[in-house]
Amino acid sequence: MNTILKIIKYELRDVIRSKWILIYFAFLFLITEGMFQFSGSSSKVLLSMINIVLILIPIITISYGIIYMYSSREFTEMLLAQPIKRKTLYTGLYSGLALPLSLAYLGGVGIPFIIHGVDESGQFTVLLILLMSGVALSFVFTSLAVLISLSSDDKVKGLGIGIFVWLFMAVVYDGALLFGSYLLSEYPLEKPMLGMTMLNPIDLARVLLMLKFDMSALMGYTGAVFKKFFGSPYGMLLSSGMLMLWIIVPYLIGKRIFVRKDF
Amino acid sequence: MIRIEGLNKSFGKLHVLKNINLEIEKGKITAIIGPNGSGKTTLIKIILGLMKPDSGKIFVDNKDISKEVEYKNHIGSMPQIARFPENLRVVELINMLNDLRAGKNGVDKELFDSYNLNNELNKMMRTLSGGTRQRVNAALAFMFQPDILILDEPTAGLDPISSSKLKDKILKEQKKEKTVIITSHIMSDIEELAENLIFILEGKIIYNGTVKGLIEDKGKINLERTIASLMESNGK
Numbered sequence: 001m002n003t004i005l006k007i008i009k010y011e012l013r014d015v016i017r018s019k020w021i022l023i024y025f026a027f028l029f030l031i032t033e034g035m036f037q038f039s040g041s042s043s044k045v046l047l048s049m050i051n052i053v054l055i056l057i058p059i060i061t062i063s064y065g066i067i068y069m070y071s072s073r074e075f076t077e078m079l080l081a082q083p084i085k086r087k088t089l090y091t092g093l094y095s096g097l098a099l100p101l102s103l104a105y106l107g108g109v110g111i112p113f114i115i116h117g118v119d120e121s122g123q124f125t126v127l128l129i130l131l132m133s134g135v136a137l138s139f140v141f142t143s144l145a146v147l148i149s150l151s152s153d154d155k156v157k158g159l160g161i162g163i164f165v166w167l168f169m170a171v172v173y174d175g176a177l178l179f180g181s182y183l184l185s186e187y188p189l190e191k192p193m194l195g196m197t198m199l200n201p202i203d204l205a206r207v208l209l210m211l212k213f214d215m216s217a218l219m220g221y222t223g224a225v226f227k228k229f230f231g232s233p234y235g236m237l238l239s240s241g242m243l244m245l246w247i248i249v250p251y252l253i254g255k256r257i258f259v260r261k262d263f
Numbered sequence: 264m265i266r267i268e269g270l271n272k273s274f275g276k277l278h279v280l281k282n283i284n285l286e287i288e289k290g291k292i293t294a295i296i297g298p299n300g301s302g303k304t305t306l307i308k309i310i311l312g313l314m315k316p317d318s319g320k321i322f323v324d325n326k327d328i329s330k331e332v333e334y335k336n337h338i339g340s341m342p343q344i345a346r347f348p349e350n351l352r353v354v355e356l357i358n359m360l361n362d363l364r365a366g367k368n369g370v371d372k373e374l375f376d377s378y379n380l381n382n383e384l385n386k387m388m389r390t391l392s393g394g395t396r397q398r399v400n401a402a403l404a405f406m407f408q409p410d411i412l413i414l415d416e417p418t419a420g421l422d423p424i425s426s427s428k429l430k431d432k433i434l435k436e437q438k439k440e441k442t443v444i445i446t447s448h449i450m451s452d453i454e455e456l457a458e459n460l461i462f463i464l465e466g467k468i469i470y471n472g473t474v475k476g477l478i479e480d481k482g483k484i485n486l487e488r489t490i491a492s493l494m495e496s497n498g499k
Contacts, residue, residue: 074346083335
């Protein structure tokens, strides 16, 4: 445990010195603060932040994570020659990446809300879910970034795969789902759609957020089915569980690769 | 003492190390030589735990290295290409390694001081010149007073003065009963330093014995000629 903390400490220093994490924080802070200045109502800010969270966090986390993993190859090799277990080193490297990314997000979006507050107390849960799902997405895409960078020694290929994964989850997947449901519009598709939504972490976060905003009415009958399912404690539990799986499964596969890898 | 039993390593179809069996004597300087791509660096990386063997076992002081990492406290290594975390200062790098290693013996700054590296302490690793990096690399290998030193082409990239200082330091450490493993393409360096010699060709051990013994055996004037004739007789 002690060694993990030491690794995180030295990695944090490296991450902060590279300044990208500070730019990410400043960017999120300025967007959130800017929206408060322009719209003035916290409900509008919350609504706009959904799209920022769902699109920005995955792409920034996955590309930064992959680039960082490749550029810290020296750090990793140097530490591997020291008396440190590979599993410990992996946990340290992962945490040293996921924690600053999550903190930059929490700070960047959270601080303006602390300054301005929310209009109604009901929005507080929405804010909480917004922050939590953003952190969950940061962890999910850190796991994927680590896994991708360990699977390929070629930097360009790794980054390419990362961007493809993001594009697929953020854009292509929904498009394909929409197209499929259009082709099969004669059939009752609510249940399969529910299942398909569970398989994409960005969709999971989106549904969780949408339902809290009571926008499900806009989604018609499917929205009603979704609300019934995801709105229930069972559905909430299941979708949070799925998000956890999206963090843990790539993390463990990455660990397995890391423990056996030649450097 | 380092004992290697039935070690095999392949990269895809390329069989780099073929059933290596070795014992590296404690308290002596052992040179590993062989042409480029013969598997020297792979062997060293496996001993350091950077690479995993396909089969076979390595024992450092009779402990199986696949089961623990503690043995790395007793190893100081100088990799062929110095790769450092670029955003750290020299002093931070030293503190980090000191922090991560259970350094019971204290710090040995002799080589560090003789290389005048104290002026570079606050510089970022990425701003150092190639030669300075290599000197930091060398000084770090000795810094934590390890019992075993593993030096992969240590004199490459060093100027003659730094190189001589390094060789003096190696001989000095050997007198303190430390085990040294060294690889090099410079035969005169090996003749000067090493007592034992392991010659690897295409992943197999061709010779394992003393340097003097080999030269006398082949009846040549120096190590370079001896190795050349050994390579020729092996169809190279």
